[in-house]
Structure formats: C-alpha cells, structure tokens
Amino acid sequence: MTADFLVEMKQITKRFPGVLANDRVDLQVKRGEILALLGENGSGKSTLMSILSGLYRPDAGEIYVEGRKVTFKSPREAIDAGIGMVHQHFKQVDTFSVAENIILGSKEAKFLLKAGKVEKEIEELSRGYGLQVDPTAKIWQLSIAERQRVEIVKMLYRGSKLLILDEPTAVLTPQEARELFQVIRQMTARGQSIILITHKLNEVMEVADRVTVLRSGVAVATRERQQVNQRELARLMMGQDIIVPSKKNPGQFGQEVLKLESATADSDSRRPGLKDISLTVRQGEILGIAGIAGNGRRELAEVIAGLRPLSKGKILIGGKDVTNLSPLEIIEEGVSYIPEDRLGSGLVPNLGAVDNLILKEYRRPGLGRGPFINRRKAGEFAARLIQDVGVKVTGLEVPVKKLSGGNLQRLLLARELASSPKVIVAVYPVRGLDIAASEAVHKMLLEQRSKGAAIVLISEDLEELLKLSDHIGVLYKGRLMGILPVEEAEPEKIGLMMLGAQPGEVMAS
Amino acid sequence: MIRLERRSAPSPAGMVLIPLTAIFLALLTGAVFLYINGLGSPKGISWGQVLAVYTGMLDGAFGSGYGLSETIVKAIPLMLCGLGVSIAFRMQLWNIGAEGQFYMGAFAAAWVALSFPDLPACVMLPAMVLTGMLCGGLWGLIPAVPRAYLGVNETITTLMLNYVAILWVNYLVFGPWKDPQGMNFPLSKPFTPAAVLPTLGNSRVHLGLAFALVLAVALWIALRQSRWGYEVTVIGESPRAARYAGMNITKNILLVMFFSGAIAGLAGMAEVSAIAQRMQQGLSPGYGYTAIIVAWLAKLNPFAILLVSFLLGALQVGGYSVQSSGVPAAIVFMIQGALLFFVLGGEFFNRYKIVCTGKTKMEV
Ligand SMILES: Nc1ncnc2c1ncn2[C@@H]1O[C@H](COP(=O)(O)OP(=O)(O)OP(=O)(O)O)[C@@H](O)[C@H]1O
Ligand SMILES: [Mg+2]
Numbered sequence: 001m002t003a004d005f006l007v008e009m010k011q012i013t014k015r016f017p018g019v020l021a022n023d024r025v026d027l028q029v030k031r032g033e034i035l036a037l038l039g040e041n042g043s044g045k046s047t048l049m050s051i052l053s054g055l056y057r058p059d060a061g062e063i064y065v066e067g068r069k070v071t072f073k074s075p076r077e078a079i080d081a082g083i084g085m086v087h088q089h090f091k092q093v094d095t096f097s098v099a100e101n102i103i104l105g106s107k108e109a110k111f112l113l114k115a116g117k118v119e120k121e122i123e124e125l126s127r128g129y130g131l132q133v134d135p136t137a138k139i140w141q142l143s144i145a146e147r148q149r150v151e152i153v154k155m156l157y158r159g160s161k162l163l164i165l166d167e168p169t170a171v172l173t174p175q176e177a178r179e180l181f182q183v184i185r186q187m188t189a190r191g192q193s194i195i196l197i198t199h200k201l202n203e204v205m206e207v208a209d210r211v212t213v214l215r216s217g218v219a220v221a222t223r224e225r226q227q228v229n230q231r232e233l234a235r236l237m238m239g240q241d242i243i244v245p246s247k248k249n250p251g252q253f254g255q256e257v258l259k260l261e262s263a264t265a266d267s268d269s270r271r272p273g274l275k276d277i278s279l280t281v282r283q284g285e286i287l288g289i290a291g292i293a294g295n296g297r298r299e300l301a302e303v304i305a306g307l308r309p310l311s312k313g314k315i316l317i318g319g320k321d322v323t324n325l326s327p328l329e330i331i332e333e334g335v336s337y338i339p340e341d342r343l344g345s346g347l348v349p350n351l352g353a354v355d356n357l358i359l360k361e362y363r364r365p366g367l368g369r370g371p372f373i374n375r376r377k378a379g380e381f382a383a384r385l386i387q388d389v390g391v392k393v394t395g396l397e398v399p400v401k402k403l404s405g406g407n408l409q410r411l412l413l414a415r416e417l418a419s420s421p422k423v424i425v426a427v428y429p430v431r432g433l434d435i436a437a438s439e440a441v442h443k444m445l446l447e448q449r450s451k452g453a454a455i456v457l458i459s460e461d462l463e464e465l466l467k468l469s470d471h472i473g474v475l476y477k478g479r480l481m482g483i484l485p486v487e488e489a490e491p492e493k494i495g496l497m498m499l500g501a502q503p504g505e506v507m508a509s
Numbered sequence: 510m511i512r513l514e515r516r517s518a519p520s521p522a523g524m525v526l527i528p529l530t531a532i533f534l535a536l537l538t539g540a541v542f543l544y545i546n547g548l549g550s551p552k553g554i555s556w557g558q559v560l561a562v563y564t565g566m567l568d569g570a571f572g573s574g575y576g577l578s579e580t581i582v583k584a585i586p587l588m589l590c591g592l593g594v595s596i597a598f599r600m601q602l603w604n605i606g607a608e609g610q611f612y613m614g615a616f617a618a619a620w621v622a623l624s625f626p627d628l629p630a631c632v633m634l635p636a637m638v639l640t641g642m643l644c645g646g647l648w649g650l651i652p653a654v655p656r657a658y659l660g661v662n663e664t665i666t667t668l669m670l671n672y673v674a675i676l677w678v679n680y681l682v683f684g685p686w687k688d689p690q691g692m693n694f695p696l697s698k699p700f701t702p703a704a705v706l707p708t709l710g711n712s713r714v715h716l717g718l719a720f721a722l723v724l725a726v727a728l729w730i731a732l733r734q735s736r737w738g739y740e741v742t743v744i745g746e747s748p749r750a751a752r753y754a755g756m757n758i759t760k761n762i763l764l765v766m767f768f769s770g771a772i773a774g775l776a777g778m779a780e781v782s783a784i785a786q787r788m789q790q791g792l793s794p795g796y797g798y799t800a801i802i803v804a805w806l807a808k809l810n811p812f813a814i815l816l817v818s819f820l821l822g823a824l825q826v827g828g829y830s831v832q833s834s835g836v837p838a839a840i841v842f843m844i845q846g847a848l849l850f851f852v853l854g855g856e857f858f859n860r861y862k863i864v865c866t867g868k869t870k871m872e873v
C-alpha cells in the first residue's frame with residue numbers, strides 16, 4: 001500500500017550527457033525512519049536525491065508523497081511538500097547571520113524581517129532537537145559542522161518532514177559525526193524521516209533502520225539493518241568483497257627533504273596559528289599529523305605549501321631555505337598540495353577537466369612552446385591522467401563542479417601526483433571517498449612513498465594515520481606536542497595528546 | 510499560475526533567439542517613446558511615421574557609401590574600447606574607466622603632434638600610437654595599484670578618473686593649448702598632415718579599423734592559446750585556485766589593467782589623429798561607456814565585439830541622420846540602454862524557463 005510510506009519514488013530514470021545517473025530506481029521512505037542510501041562515488045546518490053528535492057527533474061518515473069503523486073518544479077515546491085535537502089556543497093551567505101540565512105529565500109522573507117521573532121523561533125526549534133546554533137552569529141564565524149547544523153535547522157524551520165543529508169559526515173570529525181547521529185536519532189523520535197547518503201558501511205550499521213544500495217545508478221537492494229552485515233553490504237555496493245587494504249612495506253628512509261625549524265605563523269581568525277613547530281620528513285617517509293580541527297592542521301599545510309607566511313622560523317626543502325618564497329617557487333621546489341577544500345582552492349569549478357589538470361603543468365615546456373599552450377597536447381596530457389587514476393568524466397570540457405565528489409578528488413590527486421613531487425602535503429585525502437576509492441588513494445600515496453617522496457599526511461581519521469604513517473605528530477593549540485614512531489603510537493596515547501598532554505606525561509600515567 | 514524553473518542547461522535555440530528578441534524589444538521601446546514624444550508636432554504622429562523614422566535611420570546608416578563609412582567611423586572607437594574593457598572584465602576587474610583612458614591616450618598623442626610638428630609621418634604616427642597607448646595604459650594602472658595591493662574596489666576609482674581625464678583635457682583646450690586663431694573655441698591648433706592617420710580612399714574610415722581587427726584576432730588567440738590567457742581565465746574564475754597554483758595575481762591585475770587602458774588609449778589616439786585632427790573638448794560622445802555595453806552584449810568574445818560595435822555605430826549614425834526631422838538625439842542612448850536591459854533580462858530566460866502550471870509550457 002502506497003500510503004504506508006511517507007515518500008515513494010518509482011522507476012526514476014535520469015540521464016546526463018554521456019551517463020545514465022539513475023536507472024529505473026525504486027525507493028521508499030517510512031515515517032520516522034532513518035534510511036541510508038549507500039553507494040560508491042558516482043553511483044547516482046546525489047542525483048537521485050536532487051530529483052526528490054526538486055532540484056532536477058527525472059527523465060522518467062514518478063514520485064508519491066503520502067500516497068499522492070507529485071511533480072516538483074523547484075526545491076521550493078519540494079519543501080512545501082515537506083522534503084528538504086542539505087547538499088554536499090551547500091551555499092550560505094557568509095556575511096549574513098544564521099537567522100538571515102535560514103529565512104533567506106523562504107516564504108517568510110517578505111519585506112521586513114521580524115528578526116527578533118525569527119531568532120527566537122530558531123532558537124526554540126534548535127534547542128528542541130539538540131542542534132546548538134546561535135541565530136545571531138554570522139556564518140563566517142562558524143565551523144563547518146556548525147554551518148551544517150544551520151542548514152539542517154533551515155530545513156526544519158521550513159517544515160520538512162523528510163530530511164535528506166548528502167554525505168553529512170564527509171566534512172565532520174568522528175566526534176562531530178557521532179553528535180550528528182545522536183541528533184538525527186532524536187529527530188526520528190519526533191516523527192521526522194531521514195535519508196542519509198553515505199558510502200561508509202559502519203555509518204549504515206550505526207544509525208540506519210533500513211538501507212537502499214545503489215550501484216552504477218541501479219538500486220540493487222533494500223535491506224533491514226538487522227538483516228545485513230558489512231560484508232554483504234560491501235558486496236552489494238561494489239559487486240565484490242571488501243577490498244584487501246594495501247599494506248605498507250617497511251620504511252626505507254633516505255635523506256632529509258622537508259625540515260621546519262621553529263616555524264611560527266598567524267592564523268586568519270581567533271585561532272592560535274602555529275607556534276614553534278620543528279619537524280623533519282625524510283625521503284620515503286610519511287609523517288602523519290593528528291589534531292582536533294582548529295588546532296593548526298590547516299595552517300601547517302598552508303605554511304609548507306607557501307600559502308601562509310612564517311612570522312618566525314625557517315622552512316628547508318632539500319637543505320635549501322625556502323622560507324616565505326612565493327607559492328610558485330614552492331611548487332617549483334617540488335611541493336604538491338592536496339588541500340582541504342577541493343572546489344574552493346584545489347580546482348576551478350567552472351572550467352573543464354583539461355583546464356583543471358593543467359593548472360600546474362601549463363607553464364612547463366611539454367605543453368606548448370613560448371607563450372602558447374598546445375591545446376592538443378594539453379588534451380592528451382589530461383586524457384592520460386584521467387585514464388591513470390580512473391576518473392569518470394562525461395566530457396573533458398564539462399565543468400568539473402558537475403563531477404561526483406569522489407571523482408573530483410581523484411582528479412585533484414591525479415594532477416598533484418603527476419609531477420613526481422619531492423614533498424606531498426595531503427589534507428584529508430580520502431574525505432568523501434568510498435572504500436574502493438580510498439584504497440586507491442592510499443595506494444597512490446604509498447607508491448609515492450616508495451618512490452622516495454616525503455609526505456605529510458593530515459587527517460582526522462586515526463585509523464588512516466596509523467595505517468599509512470611512519471611517524472605521527474600531534475598538534476594542539478598550534479604546538480606540536482611530540483612526534484612518535486608509529487609503533488609507539490597507541491590510539492589512546494594519541495587521543496590524550498590531541499587534548500594537550502605531553503607524550504612523557506602520557507607514559508607516566 | 511506562471512512560475513520560473515531552472516534549466517539544467519541553457520537552451521541552444523536561446524543563444525540565437527535571445528539577442529534577436531532583445532533587439533526587437535529595444536526597437537519597440539524606442540518606437541513607443543517616439544510615438545509618445547510625437548516629434549514635437551502638436552497633433553502627435555502615427556505609427557507609420559514612427560516606422561518612417563526607423564527606415565530613415567536604416568537608410569542613414571547603411572543606405573549610402575557615406576552612411577556606411579560613417580557607421581564604421583563610429584564603430585572603430587567602440588571596437589577598440591570594447592576590446593579593452595573586455596580583457597579586464599574577463600578577470601572580473603570592473604574597469605569602467607575606458608572613457609578616461611581614451612581621453613588620456615588622445616591627450617598624449619596630441620601632445621606629440623603639437624610639440625614636435627616637424628616629425629615626418631613615419632616617425633610621428635608610431636610615436637603617437639606608443640605614447641597614446643602608454644598614457645592610456647598608465648591611466649588604467651593608477652586604479653590597478655590600490656586594487657592589487659590593498660584590495661580597493663576599482664569600479665569607483667576608474668569612474669572617478671574619467672572625470673579627472675576629461676577635466677584635464679578641458680583645461681588644456683581652454684587654456685595653454687587653445688588655438689589663437691580658433692575664435693575662442695575650445696580647440697587646439699590643428700595637427701600637421703603628418704600626424705593624421707591615413708584613411709581609406711576619400712572616406713573618413715581610417716587605419717584605426719585595422720588596429721581593431723588585428724587586436725581582435727590577437728586577443729582571441731592570446732585568450733585561448735596562451736599561458737597568459739589561461740591565467741587570466743583561472744584568476745577570473747577562482748582567485749583562490751589561481752593563488753594555489755602559484756599564479757601571480759597582483760602582477761596580472763596590473764598587467765591586465767594596463768593593457769585594458771592602453772587599448773582604450775589607442776582608440777583615443779586614432780580618434781584625435783584621424784577624425785578630430787586636433788585636440789578638442791568633447792572628443793568622445795561617451796565611447797568609453799558605450800564600450801561597456803558592447804563588451805556585455807558580445808559576451809566578451811572579441812569577434813562579437815567587432816560586430817556589436819558595428820551595429821551600435823549604425824544606431825548612432827542612423828540617429829544623427831534623422832535628427833533633422835525632429836527626432837530627439839537621446840533616442841540613440843535610449844535604444845542602447847534598452848538593448849542592454851533586454852539582453853541581460855534575456856540571459857535570465859536562458860537560465861530559467863517560464864512554466865505555466867497546467868499542462869502548457871512556454872519555452873523561451
Ligand atoms: N549536472 C550534471 N551534469 C552532468 N553529469 C552529472 C551531473 N551531475 C552528476 N553527473 C554525473 O552523474 C553520475 C552520478 O553522480 P552523483 O553526483 O549522483 O554521484 P554520487 O553517488 O553522489 O557520488 P559521490 O559519492 O562521489 O558524491 C556521475 O557520473 C556524475 O559525473
Ligand atoms: Mg554525491
């Protein structure tokens with residue numbers, strides 16, 4: 001019976017030029033349940049949910065809400081029907097307050113905003129669901145996790161009955177993810193339905209009531225959580241068993257490549273910046289950096305990439321002093337940087353794959369002569385990289401912002417690793433990637449390690465750090481609390497150091 | 510109920526239909542204005558007479574060899590200024606100072622012509638081109654410096670410098686440069702023949718046309734094929750990605766604003782040398798501002814800039830030619846303004862479509 005379900009999608013098909021993103025997909029959501037939508041990168045999860053939330057229109061298929069057939073022509077209509085979506089890359093107006101962002105574009109935003117009243121409503125609403133947000137704070141003051149909460153509150157404020165979250169944990173630390181799960185569980189207790197898009201099996205097992213699995217645009221199965229295990233889900237999702245994780249061979253360290261001596265730098269906002277960081281990374285060594293967000297991880301990466309000036313101290317690459325050289329000079333010293341925000345600084349969203357792949361290569365003589373770029377050679381160069389890392393692109397000139405999250409990251413990695421860098425700075429390199437893609441990225445990093453690159457790996461995922469690193473350093477309030485060989489880095493010890501303990505104290509206790 | 514819906518991709522038919530519709534609507538707006546205005550006749554005029562004004566304009570702009578050559582004469586400064594501002598726009602630098610850069614280019618060229626009247630043409634003209642471009646370029650560079658180093662918004666500074674440039678030229682032609690034999694008109698002495706750009710046959714179409722054509726081709730190649738054009742595109746799209754990739758944004762802001770100003774300066778040089786043949790007040794009827802409309806209508810494509818300049822040149826010449834029959838001069842600016850309005854409005858329909866709730870759908 002149709003009316004059993006809050007929302008039902010039937011035989012949904014959506015084609016983009018060159019790809020069938022959704023192929024006759026059926027999906028049902030019950031009232032008050034958490035449905036996980038599981039699938040690899042590019043399997044069509046975001047597309048399917050963009051259809052449900054009125055952003056795209058299906059080429060074929062029907063949608064029913066509470067038994068009635070609907071066709072949404074805009075996200076506004078979907079919200080009116082109680083369906084709200086928090087996108088993977090959501091947009092907010094930085095200089096507006098939380099309350100202003102929430103009512104922006106809603107029916108309430110008529111001519112005069114009754115700010116006080118709205119703020120109070122928002123506060124009550126967010127308190128009710130345990131989503132702490134300060135309605136008067138400006139967006140730019142908030143962390144990513146807080147911004148995400150704003151987006152959720154926005155949908156609740158507009159009366160959504162079904163909340164779609166597109167890979168919400170991709171931008172969160174494990175702690176923040178756990179908090180989010182608590183919140184959504186509370187929300188279902190109050191009758192909300194949730195669709196959680198993810199490619200992480202453990203998340204499905206942790207919060208979902210049911211799970212629908214997408215593979216290459218096809219809904220291959222829907223299961224009750226109690227009746228599946230991770231192994232079966234992996235098989236459904238990938239069409240094969242869980243991949244054997246890549247193994248690290250014992251380190252073969254060569255000469256010192258990257259050296260920081262008492263590096264000190266300011267940060268943009270109230271955060272502490274970097275204080276007195278000294279470290280060395282040798283050829284063939286991976287130095288993992290752990291730390292809670294806001295303790296200097298990003299600043300450290302930017303300092304090494306030459307994007308943030310040092311106020312004190314030195315940086316040496318291969319013995320050469322490169323302190324406060326321009327980003328270009330640093331690139332020419334052989335430093336590759338995989339930044340945290342791919343679409344913001346790593347890639348140019350409106351340009352195609354070719355233009356993005358030559359972003360660092362265009363100066364080199366291989367791609368042209370004199371002041372000119374040889375477009376044909378650039379195309380060949382791009383095609384080769386794309387093939388090497390297996391990026392799925394629908395066309396070399398299609399703006400890269402249309403690629404799925406996983407493909408974006410592969411594109412970026414392909415470019416950054418293509419130049420056989422001496423130093424690699426990778427920030428959350430597998431964030432948002434599915435298991436297979438994460439494995440591929442890890443393999444690529446380990447390959448670079450065997451080739452003798454010095455790698456700084458910044459991650460919030462302790463498991464990833466322990467798996468790949470030779471040494472692990474911990475940042476706390478802009479200071480390096482210590483660097484341990486990975487054999488001595490027990491998770492508890494690292495955890496305490498992330499909260500400010502010295503390695504010595506940890507051992508004593 | 511009528512509502513808007515976002516298109517997943519701009520419709521190809523729209524690319525052609527929208528400019529055509531915009532032109533039609535702009536002309537229609539002008540027609541309504543003319544009808545209401547009544548050309549000063551107390552009984553008003555009929556729609557037939559309005560149409561006659563338009564055919565008169567067409568005839569004035571294209572109907573004779575003279576009209577056609579005048580259309581090209583008006584188009585040349587628009588082409589050059591339009592090409593100039595388009596480079597800056599591509600990098601999201603809102604240079605609306607082409608008017609001032611035009612005047613400074615004209616000033617520098619005139620200075621050469623007036624200070625060294627004995628130079629032969631083969632030295633005189635290149636010297637005028639170089640100083641004109643240099644001075645226009647420097648005028649573009651002045652607002653670029655605070656923009657590049659301090660982030661000062663260039664929209665206001667470029668605009669303000671237009672007034673400075675115009676007043677400076679006025680000061681010269683009312684004061685030190687005034688021609689003693691000029692019956693007190695704000696004019697300089699006429700240039701020697703060596704300082705006048707060669708023209709085509711005995712029309713007024715001058716070498717500036719060749720400058721514009723060569724520049725359009727050069728720009729087109731530079732933007733698509735050169736490393737510099739690639740940098741400009743990336744910086745325009747995402748300054749953060751550009752910085753990350755090691756591009757020198759500061760240098761490019763300075764360079765682009767210099768080039769942008771230099772090309773407008775070249776327009777000023779060509780105009781003062783070939784058309785005015787002396788420095789004078791009101792050398793430009795707002796070419797630098799119309800060039801902004803040109804660049805937008807042409808979507809920054811160099812060849813489209815040539816075409817659009819030609820059409821707007823025709824509009825101006827046609828407008829002049831019907832003024833004797835009582836048509837107000839402002840009609841030209843009005844149609845230009847309406848054109849920009851409808852093209853920008855049309856952009857909107859290229860991205861959204863109107864949907865009538867019910868079964869019917871109107872695709873624009
Ligand atoms: N607007 C678009 N234009 C063209 N192709 C698109 C567009 N949006 C998505 N695609 C393509 O459709 C396919 C499915 O993409 P989708 O974003 O739905 O994947 P996803 O499951 O959300 O992946 P991820 O986990 O990486 O976010 C991909 O091949 C993608 O490149
Ligand atoms: Mg997605």
